[in-house]
Amino acid sequence: MGRITTADAAASDGIERVLLIDRDADRADEIAAAHENVEVRAPGETAADMRAALEGADAVVNAASHRLNLPVMQACLEVGAHYTDLGGLYYFAIEQYELDEAFREAGLSAAISMGAAPGITNMLAAAAVAELETVESIEVLDAVVAGRPYDPDEPYVPPYAADTLIDEFTRPAPMFIDGREQLMPAAGGARTYHLPEGDVECVYTIHSEQATLPRSYADRGLRTVRMNRCKEAPRAAASAPLV
Numbered sequence: 001m002g003r004i005t006t007a008d009a010a011a012s013d014g015i016e017r018v019l020l021i022d023r024d025a026d027r028a029d030e031i032a033a034a035h036e037n038v039e040v041r042a043p044g045e046t047a048a049d050m051r052a053a054l055e056g057a058d059a060v061v062n063a064a065s066h067r068l069n070l071p072v073m074q075a076c077l078e079v080g081a082h083y084t085d086l087g088g089l090y091y092f093a094i095e096q097y098e099l100d101e102a103f104r105e106a107g108l109s110a111a112i113s114m115g116a117a118p119g120i121t122n123m124l125a126a127a128a129v130a131e132l133e134t135v136e137s138i139e140v141l142d143a144v145v146a147g148r149p150y151d152p153d154e155p156y157v158p159p160y161a162a163d164t165l166i167d168e169f170t171r172p173a174p175m176f177i178d179g180r181e182q183l184m185p186a187a188g189g190a191r192t193y194h195l196p197e198g199d200v201e202c203v204y205t206i207h208s209e210q211a212t213l214p215r216s217y218a219d220r221g222l223r224t225v226r227m228n229r230c231k232e233a234p235r236a237a238a239s240a241p242l243v
Contacts, residue, residue, distance in 0.1 A: 001063040001160065002020075002061075002063035003031055005061050006035070007031075010037055010038050015037065016037065017038075018038045019038075019039055019053070020038050020041070021053045023042070025040065028040040041053045051079055054081060057081045058082065059081055060072065060076050060081050060083050061084055062085035065161055065164075066085070066086075066087055066088050066089045069093075070095055070096060074099070077099065077106060080106065080108065083103075084111045084112070085112055085113065085114065085115075086114065086119065087113045087117075087118050087119065088112055089167060089168075089206060090208055092208075093113055096110075097215070112208075112212070117207070118208040118209050118212065122209065122212060125217075126216075129220060132220070134220055135217055135221060135222050136224065137222070137225070138217075138224070138225045138226075139228065140207070140227045141229075142202075142205075142227070142228070142230070143228075143229065145200060168229065169187055170186050172184065172206070173187075173188065173189075173204040173206045173207075174206060174211075175226050175227070176210045176213075176214045176223075177224050178223055178224065179223045184204045186204075186205075186206075188204050189203055189226075190231060191228065200231075201230070202229055202231060204228060205228070207229075209225060209227050210227055
């Protein structure tokens with residue numbers, strides 16, 4: 001995710017410099033070598049190190065683990081940088097709301113959970129809600145339909161952070177039902193969806209949408225948000241995402 005974000009930012013109009021902050025210096029140098037305006041910095045080990053690494057940045061795209069969202073967000077606040085990330089996996093997203101007032105007072109923007117899912121899913125929900133006077137429930141489906149037959153000899157490549165995948169299939173899944181959080185068993189609530197591309201079986205999973213959408217649309221009467229994803233972990237090389 002960070003590699004593509006770096007390439008996209010480096011090629012965008014109006015971007016003077018991209019700071020690539022990564023613990024893996026060799027990989028970071030490899031990416032930076034492909035662009036003229038990318039500077040590599042190390043994140044260090046302390047909060048002060050993170051602030052120093054971000055010094056001079058106008059805006060930050062955090063593509064690291066969701067477990068780093070809060071410290072990176074706090075560092076952005078202290079150096080005066082706008083902030084976004086790719087997802088907070090529910091509990092982390094909730095804690096990030098606590099920095100809302102501080103960012104507003106500093107005149108900074110913070111858009112959390114802006115990856116594919118969460119992110120694209122939130123924007124699709126926003127587009128749907130804009131056409132409705134009241135909204136009682138939102139159901140999010142994150143599924144993949146294989147683009148080609150699966151080869152058992154093909155090496156597995158996780159489509160995103162492995163620790164996030166593990167959490168999604170092992171941690172209890174908070175759902176927003178009847179106006180309150182309800183914990184569901186990990187991988188519970190199995191249901192088959194009949195999509196034009198094929199049938200997929202999906203289960204409840206811990207995600208950020210159940211935390212963010214109820215806050216965004218409480219004034220529309222929203223009482224239920226459920227998140228459903230493929231029962232099997234997706235194979236990146238053999239799958240195409242459907243949201």
